[in-house]
Amino acid sequence: MTAQAKFTPVRALLIVVALAVVIVLSLALIGTGNDFSTILSIFSTRFLGIFIEAIPFLLLGTVASGLIDNFVSPDDIARWVPRNPVLATLAGTFMGFLFPVCECGVVPVVRRLYTKGLPMSVGVTFLLAAPAINPIVLVSTYVAFGFGTVLIGRFVITAVVAMAVGLVFAFAARPQDVLRPTSLAPVMGGDGFGDEFAEGVIPLYASAPRKPLVIGLRDSIIAAGDEFFEMGRYLILGSLLAAAMQTLISQDVLLALGRGPIISVIVMQLLAFVLSVCSTVDAFLALAFAGTFTTGSILAFLTFGPMVDIKSTLMFLGVFKRRTVLYLILLPLLMTMLIGVWLNLNVAF
Amino acid sequence: MTSIPAHDHEHDHRTETIQLWIKTALLIGLGIYFVYNIASGNLANYINARFAWLSYVAAALFLLIGLFSAIHLLRDHGHDEHDHGHEDHHHEQISWRSLLIIAVPLLLGTLIPSQPLGAQAISGSISTSSVSLSDTQTFNVAPEQRNVLDWVRAFNQNDASSFDGQPADVIGFVYVEPSFGENQFMVARFAISCCVADATAIGVPVMWDQAPALKQGEWLEVKGTFSVAAFQGDQIPVLQATSVEQVEQPEHPYLYP
Numbered sequence: 001m002t003a004q005a006k007f008t009p010v011r012a013l014l015i016v017v018a019l020a021v022v023i024v025l026s027l028a029l030i031g032t033g034n035d036f037s038t039i040l041s042i043f044s045t046r047f048l049g050i051f052i053e054a055i056p057f058l059l060l061g062t063v064a065s066g067l068i069d070n071f072v073s074p075d076d077i078a079r080w081v082p083r084n085p086v087l088a089t090l091a092g093t094f095m096g097f098l099f100p101v102c103e104c105g106v107v108p109v110v111r112r113l114y115t116k117g118l119p120m121s122v123g124v125t126f127l128l129a130a131p132a133i134n135p136i137v138l139v140s141t142y143v144a145f146g147f148g149t150v151l152i153g154r155f156v157i158t159a160v161v162a163m164a165v166g167l168v169f170a171f172a173a174r175p176q177d178v179l180r181p182t183s184l185a186p187v188m189g190g191d192g193f194g195d196e197f198a199e200g201v202i203p204l205y206a207s208a209p210r211k212p213l214v215i216g217l218r219d220s221i222i223a224a225g226d227e228f229f230e231m232g233r234y235l236i237l238g239s240l241l242a243a244a245m246q247t248l249i250s251q252d253v254l255l256a257l258g259r260g261p262i263i264s265v266i267v268m269q270l271l272a273f274v275l276s277v278c279s280t281v282d283a284f285l286a287l288a289f290a291g292t293f294t295t296g297s298i299l300a301f302l303t304f305g306p307m308v309d310i311k312s313t314l315m316f317l318g319v320f321k322r323r324t325v326l327y328l329i330l331l332p333l334l335m336t337m338l339i340g341v342w343l344n345l346n347v348a349f
Numbered sequence: 350m351t352s353i354p355a356h357d358h359e360h361d362h363r364t365e366t367i368q369l370w371i372k373t374a375l376l377i378g379l380g381i382y383f384v385y386n387i388a389s390g391n392l393a394n395y396i397n398a399r400f401a402w403l404s405y406v407a408a409a410l411f412l413l414i415g416l417f418s419a420i421h422l423l424r425d426h427g428h429d430e431h432d433h434g435h436e437d438h439h440h441e442q443i444s445w446r447s448l449l450i451i452a453v454p455l456l457l458g459t460l461i462p463s464q465p466l467g468a469q470a471i472s473g474s475i476s477t478s479s480v481s482l483s484d485t486q487t488f489n490v491a492p493e494q495r496n497v498l499d500w501v502r503a504f505n506q507n508d509a510s511s512f513d514g515q516p517a518d519v520i521g522f523v524y525v526e527p528s529f530g531e532n533q534f535m536v537a538r539f540a541i542s543c544c545v546a547d548a549t550a551i552g553v554p555v556m557w558d559q560a561p562a563l564k565q566g567e568w569l570e571v572k573g574t575f576s577v578a579a580f581q582g583d584q585i586p587v588l589q590a591t592s593v594e595q596v597e598q599p600e601h602p603y604l605y606p
Binding site for chain 1: 372376379383386392394395396400403404406407410411413414415417418421443446447448450451453454457458461462463464465466469470474542543544545546547548549
């Protein structure tokens, strides 16, 4: 109930989307010859197109998350991780195949892994890589873009950035400088997040004993429903904004913004941060911009967004110290930005 | 003072139960919406038919989750309070705002008649020879069999003059801009790879003496032969129509590259 007065990502997003839609709608009514019902019909088709194509992946993601919640024990995984820091970082990059989680699901898993003794840098790499490098995102990106530059680029850039940031942490920081005390000390079953968390954020999984199969499946499906309402909001608000831009802003304006090799990257990164759309479905939003924006900026959207956005930043604050969160935002931001701009300037797509 | 919190708690509980039922109804409603889209063929207005199976997955998962949610509610929330102990997972607080946001697609999908993108959605950017849609397979298709997409691809790969005299028979909707020459229009389609988010408008220029009588957006079958002519200031293949017939909107309004 205290949430009424608090800043929440959904509230901020609601305001941004509502303002954008209103401004753009009034501009469009003045600017084009189409009447309101035609515009509404086109807008609705564009919005539902993104929604219908994306929603199966969001649902699969929430079911996977529910199953992990109930059946997979992070304890075992923490023990398999290699001791060598470089190898361990490599393992962290591909752990998303064991935990197909999006950027909101990954934070509780990482925190849990830390309490099980996962090396701090491996957790950082996993945190940044898993939301993009996992089977569900692989398929959704393939469906949206086919096999090509965007699909390959997304996975290579994510792996490079996640490993680089992980190695920075491995060699340049001590765990006690990075993690909050609650994450450092193993707290079994406790919910150390407490009031630091904004409304509606998923709490740490309780360290419950393994459940019987039927009960576990039931609980997974119920949890999937809860998470659908959590994640679905971001998808719907993001899709509304994307559809509004496609329908209402003239192609010339979008091209002016989207063809600049540097400005396009910054715009798409800002959009990724603000929209906070789940990584399982962000490829479909990116698709709405692919016609007008540079490939480098689309890749920046698809690599930076899964690592950092408004809602994941709020969750980071529950696990890491403030200064660390700043690094966790700035390092991926600058690296994906540089890579995106470099690609725009040097590679002809 | 002591009675107020108790009353509030009861009230909160009732609100929560109502919200959980609305949540369940939304899940089942979305499932039914997907089933309806598949059954009515409206799905083709939104996504590439190649990915229709994804909507089957969505329909099944929505109905499954909705069903479990309903059973869960019937069993645990009808006679609760005392048996909280056996629940080892707790529901998240669902707000009216969340419910409203999730209801948006359902409202748009049911209240606004489902329509594919048409002539009004083009707004000036239509391609007669799209580079991004290039594909060499076009050459295997006989000229009379080619659709708008095949022609647009072919134009991109060959000299304009090489199409002189080739016969064509294409289906598309009418697209006219004020800047088009007299008796000119385009028979247009949208090409989509994934869903309408990546829709690209493409079209074949047509010359027909009765073009001014055509309505923007109506579906036609146009037959004729190509010859190079001036269109929008370029010398490109223009279909000289010999027959133009009104047709029903095709089952798949979009073309799939």
